[in-house]
Amino acid sequence: MSNGAIARRRVFAVLGASAIALTAACGGGGDSGDDEAGGEVTLEFSQWWEPELPDGSLRALMDRFEEENPGIRVELLSGPYASTKEQVVAGAAAGTMSDVVGLDGAWVSDFVDQGSIASLTDLMDEAGYDDSALASQVQLEGATYMIPVVNFVYPLFTNNDLLAQAGITAPPTNRTEFQAAATALSGLGDNVSGWALPLSLETPNGVQNDVMSWVWASGGSMLADGQPDLTNDDVKSAVEYVEGLWDDGAIAPGAFTMKEQDKVEEFTNGRVGMVISSLAHVNTIREANPDLDFSISAIPAEDSYTGERGIPYASWGIGVAENSEHKEEAWKLVEFLLSEDVNAELSTLANAFPGNTASVPDFVEGDELFTAAFDIYQSGYPANEFTGLPVAEELMRMFGEELQRTLDGDQSVDDALETAQSRWQEEF
Amino acid sequence: MSQLTLRPAETGDGGRDARRPGPRPGRLRRSLTPYLYLLPTVLLLVALMVLPIVMVIGYSLMDNVITTRNSESVGLDNYVEVVTDPVFHTAIRNTLYFTGVSVLAHLVLGLAFALLLNSAFVGRWAKALFRMIYVLPWLFTIAIVAVLWRLLLNPNGVVNYLLDVAGFIDGNVEWLADPDTALHAVTFINIWCGYPFFMISLLAGLQGIPKDLYEAARVDGASAVKQFWHVTIPQLKPIIISMALLDFIWTTQQFALIWMTTGGGPINVTEMLSTFTYKLAFSKYEFSMASTSAVIILVLSMVLAFFYVRHQRVRD
Structure with a gap:
């Protein structure tokens, strides 16, 4: 072979390699969710639910949906909660959000501002859907953007054995009883504490579930006309109460970096006598420590309070991406998950309460703890004022920082609330 | 069996012709070849490093990006x-x-x-x-x-x-x-x-x-x-x-x-x-x-x- 021919071959080889590299670099941007050639639509459904459900159960529901809706396939994109959130944020920014997305109420406001999630009100209208059976909807400016598929309530978990050792015969029902119980439990020694307060700034949802829950349980609110109102008497009373528990030594050590998971572990191991926790953790606790004897009750309210109690809750919400080319099919999937029998099945699998009021999960009738939780749920009202707020997680973090300063003795409760109020107002 | 062939040094007119100036596609190819070898790496560097860095620097001069549909330049305000x-x-x-x-x-x-x-x-x-x-x-x-x-x-x-x-x-x-x-x-x-x-x-x-x-x-x-x-x-x-x-x-x-x-x-x-x-x-x-x-x-x-x-x- 001549030198010229070798050189030509080299040039073509280099050009070919460059073309492959370019194609590889650019290939990722294509829309892989649409298989028009086969006349079939593929919906991407990103969520954190699949890892938290029994193996294969969500896929089985999707298979059922595909059977009932020929021509629609569902591809599940599953990951842990935190990575799903980052994936959804990145997808929203890049315009590559999955067609159907699992949502947390705390994210909704930001995604609506971004224009990345579609109005479900419009999709419901187009499909002629009757929304009267829905337990709740997350709305902004009159339009629904998220529908809670299942709800996890956060009641009070109490360790019956530890309470008995401390001479307490029944779970506390008001703040005075709770404080007495928490102090007595901490007095047992052997590294036992009365109550766990997770205030980690990495995942600051302890502010929502473990601090603001005291406000909501007594019918209070942290908002006024949709704006921050942290300096009102209800919030002040709750924060002063938490400070009192701290000063009494009734709170488990390590609170400033404790996460929700740590809290559950401390309760499961019998080192903490009382926690406010998700109903979803009942099975986790039972599996980790089958011998633990514990009860579920409503979060204690102020001693004089007799009204309905707000119960903190978290949702597995669902929404549709604005950039989806298959909104009609996406809505069919949402409608399927909210249908009476499927929603009941999903609630049963997740140990949560259904988003469809007509659905009745099986576990309610078969388990004493869940029956108690369902009674609490029905006797009160679901309360989570962070849902739909802008940068909700950051609001929790700001409040957490100020609360930490107060508990560390750097500032008074009044100063903490005023500072948090002004920081929150900047975000509104 | 390998065979080594020594090419005799070119002398005479043919050699002079080869060095004569004029359009020479062979030389162009030879001078381009190293750059073509570099091209895939350069393209990857541009796509994975230069472009993101330039984009981030550009973002830092806007009022807010990604979450805002119409961003505007704010100069060095963000830095301040x-x-x-x-x-x-x-x-x-x-x-x-x-x-x-x-x-x-x-x-x-x-x-x-x-x-x-x-x-x-x-x-x-x-x-x-x-x-x-x-x-x-x-x-x-x-x-x-x-x-x-x-x-x-x-x-x-x-x-x-x-x-x-x-x-x-x-x-x-x-x-x-x-x-x-x-x-x-x-x-x-x-x-x-x-x-x-x-x-x-x-x-x-x-x-x-x-x-x-x-x-x-x-x-x-x-x-x-x-x-x-x-x-x-x-x-x-x-x-x-x-x-x-x-x-x-x-x-x-x-x-x-x-x-x-x-x-x-x-x-x-x-x-x-x-x-x-x-x-x-x-x-x-x-x-x-x-x-x-x-x-x-x-x-x-x-x-x-x-x-x-x-x-x-x-x-x-």
């Missing part, structure tokens, strides 16, 4: 806002402490263990065993390190138990949750997981020092300490400077360890430049401000990188 933010100052102070102490401790521990492993007094098997033990922290991913130390430093954890039994502490110390100890605790964890990198590199350097230098020093009556300061350290100096600069750059960018152990708390005592930037982006959704903070970190890293590159060139 970030630089005047007191939390940013805290993050810089914490990052400097965390990085400075980490690099120094990495160096001292790495050198001490490398000297131990290079010592003639330790047997071959003992050396292999210690080498394996000392290098272990380096093998764990940061997620494992964070979970491990969260458990160890838990108020009810093993560390408190051992210290309590030994009589060093009375009661449970909240190592990561106490504002007075949290920064020291995360710095300690970073030291623990980072020293093997120094140790391995310095061990290689120690093994490369010629033995006759030590012999000459001994003949001149130098003690072991003097040999260390006047032979070992000067011989290791290029490696020490390179490693220290690289470690400084890497440690300033440490995010995962801080995030998974303290999240920047309690309050903001472990807030670093990396966590400060992350919160701006993924908690506040202020991507322009996050880009601004990232550009500032990039500039600071480039200053360090400049010294590193200059040092490498001087070595070469």
Whole structure:
């Protein structure tokens, strides 16, 4: 072979390699969710639910949906909660959000501002859907953007054995009883504490579930006309109460970096006598420590309070991406998950309460703890004022920082609330 | 069987014709060939490095990007806002402490263990065993390190138990949750997981020092300490400077360890430049401000990188 021919071959080889590299670099941007050639639509459904459900159960529901809706396939994109959130944020920014997305109420406001999630009100209208059976909807400016598929309530978990050792015969029902119980439990020694307060700034949802829950349980609110109102008497009373528990030594050590998971572990191991926790953790606790004897009750309210109690809750919400080319099919999937029998099945699998009021999960009738939780749920009202707020997680973090300063003795409760109020107002 | 053919030197008219100026596609191809070989790498560098960096710099000059549909240029306003933010100052102070102490401790521990492993007094098997033990922290991913130390430093954890039994502490110390100890605790964890990198590199350097230098020093009556300061350290100096600069750059960018152990708390005592930037982006959704903070970190890293590159060139 001549030198010229070798050189030509080299040039073509280099050009070919460059073309492959370019194609590889650019290939990722294509829309892989649409298989028009086969006349079939593929919906991407990103969520954190699949890892938290029994193996294969969500896929089985999707298979059922595909059977009932020929021509629609569902591809599940599953990951842990935190990575799903980052994936959804990145997808929203890049315009590559999955067609159907699992949502947390705390994210909704930001995604609506971004224009990345579609109005479900419009999709419901187009499909002629009757929304009267829905337990709740997350709305902004009159339009629904998220529908809670299942709800996890956060009641009070109490360790019956530890309470008995401390001479307490029944779970506390008001703040005075709770404080007495928490102090007595901490007095047992052997590294036992009365109550766990997770205030980690990495995942600051302890502010929502473990601090603001005291406000909501007594019918209070942290908002006024949709704006921050942290300096009102209800919030002040709750924060002063938490400070009192701290000063009494009734709170488990390590609170400033404790996460929700740590809290559950401390309760499961019998080192903490009382926690406010998700109903979803009942099975986790039972599996980790089958011998633990514990009860579920409503979060204690102020001693004089007799009204309905707000119960903190978290949702597995669902929404549709604005950039989806298959909104009609996406809505069919949402409608399927909210249908009476499927929603009941999903609630049963997740140990949560259904988003469809007509659905009745099986576990309610078969388990004493869940029956108690369902009674609490029905006797009160679901309360989570962070849902739909802008940068909700950051609001929790700001409040957490100020609360930490107060508990560390750097500032008074009044100063903490005023500072948090002004920081929150900047975000509104 | 291979055959070697020697081409005779070209002489006469044909040779002169070949050197005559004029259109020569062969020469063009030859001059282009090296660039075509470079093309895939250049394209990847542009796509994966230059383009994102330019985009982030562009974002830092906008009012807010990604979450706002119509962004507008705001000049250097974002830079002013970030630089005047007191939390940013805290993050810089914490990052400097965390990085400075980490690099120094990495160096001292790495050198001490490398000297131990290079010592003639330790047997071959003992050396292999210690080498394996000392290098272990380096093998764990940061997620494992964070979970491990969260458990160890838990108020009810093993560390408190051992210290309590030994009589060093009375009661449970909240190592990561106490504002007075949290920064020291995360710095300690970073030291623990980072020293093997120094140790391995310095061990290689120690093994490369010629033995006759030590012999000459001994003949001149130098003690072991003097040999260390006047032979070992000067011989290791290029490696020490390179490693220290690289470690400084890497440690300033440490995010995962801080995030998974303290999240920047309690309050903001472990807030670093990396966590400060992350919160701006993924908690506040202020991507322009996050880009601004990232550009500032990039500039600071480039200053360090400049010294590193200059040092490498001087070595070469």
